[in-house]
Amino acid sequence: MATVAERVGLDPERLWGVGVVALLVALVGGSLAFPRVVYDGFIWHYFWGPVQADANSAVCAVRAGGVTQYLDSASACAAAAEPVAYPGYTLVSEVGYMVTLIIALTGVVFLLRRLDIGEDPRFFFALVPFMFFGGAFRVVEDANDTPGVADALITYPLNTLVISPVIYVTVFAITLVAVVGAVVAERRGVIGDYMKLLFGVGSAVLAVTLGYLLWAGLTGAQGATFYPQVLLVILAGATVAAAATWWLIERFKPEINAGTGRIGLVVIWGHAIDGVANVVGLDWMTALGAGNNLIPKHPVNKAVVDFTVSTLPEPIFAITGGAWPFLLVKLVAATAVVWVFDEQIFEESPRYAILLLIAVLAVGLGPGSRDMLRATFGV
Template identity: 70%
Template sequence: MATVAERLGVEPARLWLGSVLALLAALIGGSFVFPRVVYDGFIWHYFWGPVQADANAAVCAVREGGATRYLYDAAACSAAAEPVAYPGYTLVSEVGYVVILLIALAGVVLLLQRLGIGTDRALFVSLLPFVFFGGALRVVEDVTDAAAAGDTLITYPLNTLLISPVIYFTVFAVTLLAVLGSVALERRRIVDQYTRPLVTSGSVVLAATLAFLLWSAVAPDGPGTFHPQVLVVILVGATAATGLVWWVLERFAPSVNAGTGRIGAVVIWGHAIDGVANVVGLDWMVALGAGANLVPKHPVNRLIVDVTASTLPASVLALTGDTWPFLVVKLVAATLVVWLFDEQIFEESPQYTILLLVAILAVGLGPGTRDMLRATFGV
């Protein structure tokens, strides 16, 4: 963006802001001029509709005559006329969120440059608690859904703040406030480094969220249960898988992780958590005595499960389950991403590189933390 800004003779921050405002104007204007096509058929169908359906615990949501109707029967959803939105993601929405993520990263980079922070790898470590916090906070909404009727602490529309992908904006807002507050403390010389209050604030909100989840599991009338064996299996499995991959890289291809160093190991570990949590949650909950298996929500998860189930013999699936290829895909993809980040990238744009690595970690560790804690607390 800096190169484009130089060619146009515009400050990068103004170019970014102008581009975002132009995009918003196009979407908002299109929603007023062509509401059925732009809003109902695109924005609602792929982005807001799934959130509404999830927030109301509906099988699907249907947009009719400018109003939203919720259906609680799968057959009725199948028979409904489009646009019909189901909880979860679609390929269209996932591409859209990637675009939003890249735009947001560019804006945050400009903010960090203005604040003069984020040039070293300490920022990555400081933001780790917030990544865990995002996954744990999503489980809070799962707990409220599992509560008895009338006992739900967070109801619609407030619960939309805790549902993907809106929760990413919620966590982003909390993190941004923590960063700005930490930088303010450093500049007022109350602390020596902004990273200390930043990691502390992240740890506090994470601890508070985990405390609520634990209370929901152990309270007499709580909606959840507690399965510590699931948590242990996932953490040990992810750590073992990461250790194996890292040993292979160090032994046979050290150039792959030469640029990222230990950050690369954390990225791979985060995606291993996601992979192992899916394997355990979708295939081995019953075997671990932790209740019924979970159901995949992401299109990629469902595709891998469907392909595996239709390819391997039933006798093999009985022993291995049909989700383990997802773990392999996650480990390979994370390793390829780590390989792309060489030392030159860190030197040329350290702030953007660090933030991009945090984002890559978050898309693995965030959902992985949610799946791990859902399975652990039986929601």
């Protein structure tokens, strides 16, 4: 059976490009021709409006007559005429972001193929610092958005670049420039190994971001503090959890990690950081002398805590807390994903397998490092 590309007479790369251009033309053209319906009622309502509301620390944003207003009262937001945008995600926006992610990953595959890179497992490890950087960079915005803080480092509209989901585009763009720049530098003979430079660039931007957060924590700027015990407990807990999971895999089911090797261990460790950061942040901050326990913001985290509260007897819950099942869920899910990437997948399409594993690690390590650093710096 002929593929879509064969039927229209275009190679997959050009077909992807034509599709992206057509989508952009439809959105831009629709916004110009029908601004109230396409832009205000769809693009702004579900995608840009929530970012604006978050960037301005508003309860909601309202779009009326082509003008955006920010409201600080829940009752005023409830009484406002649509479109009304609240900080955070909606079902429509989450579907839109998933579609965008699929389109972007497809484009990245084409780019890696064109550059003839991405098949070496070292490429995976070279990008790990960028995943930590994404989480740390998001905490910079958290520090600027701390209630009662007036000395914000980044203000509107620049702070939209570090607010979800725009921050993913920002970090992706920085990473993409680093990848292309490192490859070009190698092929022009400036350096001998582009992956070493790529790892170095990621480490450098991460170091600068952590340096700013450390300065803010030590000086109290942007309302930040510094709780090193939280950082140590989370890193140690995640390392122990990942090592125990790895030992169980190697001892009883080594075929789970036969395809991924050390990449599988890093994936499990990244998701362990996410799990342990939630356990510490939601249940053990007070016990560690690091301020009040945090409140779960993500629906999955809240659902896990609510389930634990409703099933565990009060005396046991008082000792264990309610977030620990989330760590188990993360470890099981990460192990299951690693199991999927067997040796056959790497033999048939190593570039695509490595790219997907990068995405899997980013899903855990990105929010996990953010939660870890938020708890560490009290923002």
